[in-house]
Amino acid sequence: DNVAFFAGAARHLQGSAAAEWDGAHTSMIRREPVGVVGSIAPWNYPLQMAMWKILPAIAAGIPAGVVNVVVGEGPVAGEALVSHPTVRMVSFTGSTPVGKRVASLAIEGLKRLHLELGGKxxxxxxxxxxxxxxxxxxxxxxxxxxxxxxxxxxxxxxxxxxxxxxxxxxxxxxxxxxxxxxxxxxxxxxxxxxxxxxxxxxxxxxxxxxxxxxxxxxxxxxxxxxxxxxxxxxxxxxxxxxxxxxxxxxxxxxxxxxxxxxxxxxxxxxxxxxxxxxxxxxxxxxxxxxxxxxxxxxxxxxxxNDHIPIVSEMPHGGVKASGFGKDMSTYSFDEYTIVKHVSVEVTDVVRKDWHRTIFGQRS
Missing domain, CATH: 3.40.309.10 (Aldehyde Dehydrogenase; Chain A, domain 2)
Structure with missing residues (x-):
C-alpha cells in the first residue's frame, strides 16, 4: 500500500507560480530532492518503517541505483552514516535517547533531521x-x-x-x-x-x-x-x-x-x-x-473511538520528546525536498529599475 501511494503521489508533487509581481519578474517554486538521505529504521518494524523512509526519498527524485542497505550495529554503522559529510538529511526512528544522539551528530554537519522517537x-x-x-x-x-x-x-x-x-x-x-x-x-x-x-x-x-x-x-x-x-x-x-x-x-x-x-x-x-x-x-x-x-x-x-490504525494517506509523527517531522502522506515530501525559488526577468530591459541603487537616476 505504501509503494502504491508514493508511486501515485510522486506524480502530483507540485510547486507554485506567481505572475509579474513587480512588473518585471515572474516566479515559480521548484521542489527538488534534498540529497543523500541516511535512513535508520527500528528493529520492531524493520521493513515497514524502512519503506516509510525510502519511498518518499525515491518519489522526491533520486538517480537510479543509489539505494544502498547498510547493516551494522548502531554505535558503529549508524554513527558513521549520520556523520558522513555527503549525507544531507537523516531520518531516524527509534528511542528518544538514541534520537538525541543522532541529533547531536547530525547538527554538527547542519543536516536536515526527521526524528520519530518514543511514545507513551x-x-x-x-x-x-x-x-x-x-x-x-x-x-x-x-x-x-x-x-x-x-x-x-x-x-x-x-x-x-x-x-x-x-x-x-x-x-x-x-x-x-x-x-x-x-x-x-x-x-x-x-x-x-x-x-x-x-x-x-x-x-x-x-x-x-x-x-x-x-x-x-x-x-x-x-x-x-x-x-x-x-x-x-x-x-x-x-x-x-x-x-x-x-x-x-x-x-x-x-x-x-x-x-x-x-x-x-x-x-x-x-x-x-x-x-x-x-x-x-x-x-x-x-x-x-x-x-x-x-x-x-x-x-x-x-x-x-479507536487506537492504532495508520494509513498511507495520513501523516505519522510526534511532538515533544517524540520527535518532529512526518512519515507517510504528501506531508512527507516536505521532509525529503527543498523549496527553490526561481525568478525570471520578463522585460528584456538592460538597465533594471533596481539598478538605481548603484547608478542613481541616470537616463
Whole structure:
C-alpha cells in the first residue's frame, strides 16, 4: 500500500507560480530532492518503517541505483552514516535517547533531521464511552506486536464511573489471549524480540510493584512449553502513581497501566503529563467531547473511538520528546525536498529599475 501511494503521489508533487509581481519578474517554486538521505529504521518494524523512509526519498527524485542497505550495529554503522559529510538529511526512528544522539551528530554537519522517537500513548476513556468497545480496543492496542509499538496504548485513563468495570473487563479479555508461535493462526500474542527485551519488561514490572503498583493479571513470563522463548504475559497494572516510572517511561512490552480520573480537564491533563507526544486516543459517544480531546491532547495523532490504525494517506509523527517531522502522506515530501525559488526577468530591459541603487537616476 505504501509503494502504491508514493508511486501515485510522486506524480502530483507540485510547486507554485506567481505572475509579474513587480512588473518585471515572474516566479515559480521548484521542489527538488534534498540529497543523500541516511535512513535508520527500528528493529520492531524493520521493513515497514524502512519503506516509510525510502519511498518518499525515491518519489522526491533520486538517480537510479543509489539505494544502498547498510547493516551494522548502531554505535558503529549508524554513527558513521549520520556523520558522513555527503549525507544531507537523516531520518531516524527509534528511542528518544538514541534520537538525541543522532541529533547531536547530525547538527554538527547542519543536516536536515526527521526524528520519530518514543511514545507513551494515553488511552482516555470518558464516562459516556462504549465500555465494551473501549475494553476490546485497550487490549488490542496494548498488545499489538507484543507491545513493541511506539503508538501502542500504554496508559489508560478512565473516568471514575467506568473505572472498576473497565479494569475488570480488560483483565477478563487479557485472560483469554493465547500466547504461542506467531506463525500459528491460533496464536494471539507472540514473543518479544529477544530475551534481553523480555528481561527489560520484567524489570519494569518488578520496579512498579516495588513502588506500590498492583498487578491485576499477568506480570511474569509463562512457564511450560513457552518457557524457552522470550514471551511475557499480557499484563494489567493499577494503583501506580502518575509520576512513577511505569507511567512515565516507554516499556515496549505487553503492559497496560490503568489510572482513574474525575473531570474531563483532569483526564486531558494526565494524558499530557509525560515527555512524549506521539499518539493518543479518546473514547466517547460525544462528538464535541472527542473533538475537544483531539485539540487539547498533545500528540501527533489522536484517534477517537479507536487506537492504532495508520494509513498511507495520513501523516505519522510526534511532538515533544517524540520527535518532529512526518512519515507517510504528501506531508512527507516536505521532509525529503527543498523549496527553490526561481525568478525570471520578463522585460528584456538592460538597465533594471533596481539598478538605481548603484547608478542613481541616470537616463
Amino acid at each position: 500513548a494515553p488511552f482516555v476513556v470518558f464516562d459516556d464511552a462504549d465500555l465494551d468497545a473501549a475494553v476490546q480496543g485497550a487490549v488490542a492496542a496494548s498488545l499489538i506486536n507484543a507491545g513493541q509499538d511506539c503508538t501502542a496504548a500504554t496508559r489508560a485513563y478512565v473516568q471514575r464511573p467506568l473505572y472498576d468495570a473497565f479494569v475488570s473487563g480488560v483483565a477478563d479479555v487479557m485472560g483469554t489471549v493465547r500466547l504461542g508461535d506467531p506463525l500459528d493462526a491460533n496464536t494471539d500474542l507472540g514473543p518479544l524480540v529477544s530475551r534481553r527485551q523480555q528481561q527489560r519488561v520484567a524489570e519494569f514490572v518488578e520496579r512498579a510493584v516495588a513502588a506500590g503498583a498492583r498487578v491485576v493479571t499477568g506480570g511474569s513470563a509463562p512457564g511450560g512449553a513457552l518457557s524457552g522463548g522470550a514471551y511475557y504475559e499480557p499484563t494489567l497494572i493499577v494503583d501506580a502513581a502518575q509520576d512513577s516510572e511505569i507511567v512515565q517511561s516507554e516499556v515496549f512490552g505487553p503492559v497496560l497501566v490503568v489510572l482513574p480520573f474525575d473531570t474531563d480537564d483532569d483526564g486531558i491533563a494526565l494524558a499530557n503529563d509525560t515527555p512524549f507526544g506521539l499518539a493518543a486516543s479518546a473514547w466517547t459517544r460525544s462528538l464535541s467531547r472527542g473533538m475537544r480531546a483531539s485539540r487539547e491532547i498533545e500528540a501527533g495523532c489522536v484517534w477517537i
